Amino acid sequence: MAVLDTEFLDDLQWLLVEPQDGGVTWPSGLWTQAEVLAAVNRVQSEFLRRTEITAAWAKIEVTGGDPIVPVPQDYILASEVIYGGDDATTPAIPLPRSDEWELDRALQAWDQTASTPIVYGDGIATDLLDLQLAPTPTLDGWVYLLYVACGAPISVGGLSMFTVPDEAVVTVMWGVLADLLDKVGRGEDLARAQYCHQRFEEGVLIWILNLQGVLS
């Protein structure tokens, strides 16, 4: 969280034998600034999604009769969904994840009846930024969502910090190098790209194991 984007881009330039200027110029012409930034943001999001290393949370109001729960704009993945009624005496219920296939077989007419929700689905609603409760809640209530948020996009000269921990920035770096060296063109270096990809996978595994080390 203390690594600046310019430092990171500087390291990339050093490893790719480009002049080090904080990612401003890529004079070899093998990569453009825009595609480097896109690769960094993509890899960082993939790392966050796969490791669930950061946690964000939100309490979202739910209207009775409406099964759709809009999630925050920075949502990547739901780690935990808990449904509660507005009535303080109604206990909050952790909802397991489900899908239409399961619901059609286990709870027929789940989308035509209203009751207390027992599952949520992130692939049922047509909008990517919506979760759907099933069955449809009868009363007003709320959903407590623990989720993985996407990282702040990095920029050249922005002096912003990485969302992932400093120790995990190394893993992101390998992932970005894999992306860049895998590009079809003069800069293509499949051997090193494959190695970088393996280092990225290795880093993802290490962080998953680190998280499971205590409890997850």
Added chain:
Amino acid sequence: MPYQQYTLTQVIAQLAARYESVPFWTNQQATRAINLSLRTWNSLTGVWRGSATVVCPPASEDHMVPLPGTLLSRTRVTLESDGRPLVPISRFELNRIRPNWLNEYTDTGGDVPTSLQWWAPCGLYTIRLWPGNRANTNIVVKGIATTPVLVAPGDFINIGEDDLGPILDEALHILTFKQGGSRFTLTIPLHQAMLREAADRNQILAANQKFIQFMGLDRNRSYRPGHAPESGAVTAGVAAVTRPEGS
């Protein structure tokens, strides 16, 4: 000698000593490679430890407590007032044992305790406390500290000699990346050797089959007919890297 202080100047000198010819890197690049290597080592072994006191505000509407930036991860949580450790529990367990935990605070009454009892990790930087805090409470979180960063020549790290070896191996491997080709490939065993050293210190890594493959210890590969044996690969890699230019 178990633990020593090594300054950045000393670490760079030791790195240069691992390469027989004129180093193909600048001091700035060596510093960056050393810092990348230190971070990798810390994420593998958690060698640097730390603790921090966290103030839990009484009016908090949720049970989540963000950890301070000086900690990379958390392993133990205690109450500052009397040193009582809170019991670690997973989110899954908390949801099953106390499904209504979201509505339970230290002032709820009934069977809900009046002081903090459990903590559940949520990602690396956040923990969930149960019951939710409604009093002025400080907790002490112990865990893995963030990796020290070496910038100035006099900056130092506390580390054992036996830990410094794998760190320098990894730094040398990173430095050869920009060269590519066989010189880089031949230093891959240095990285694998570092992973094996890390697995000696962290049994969670050593028990993972995928990690064993990353360490280069996948025996299926060496049992395959026609596959070159892996023994001696580290020595061969170092020899190739340390060979002077033009020889």
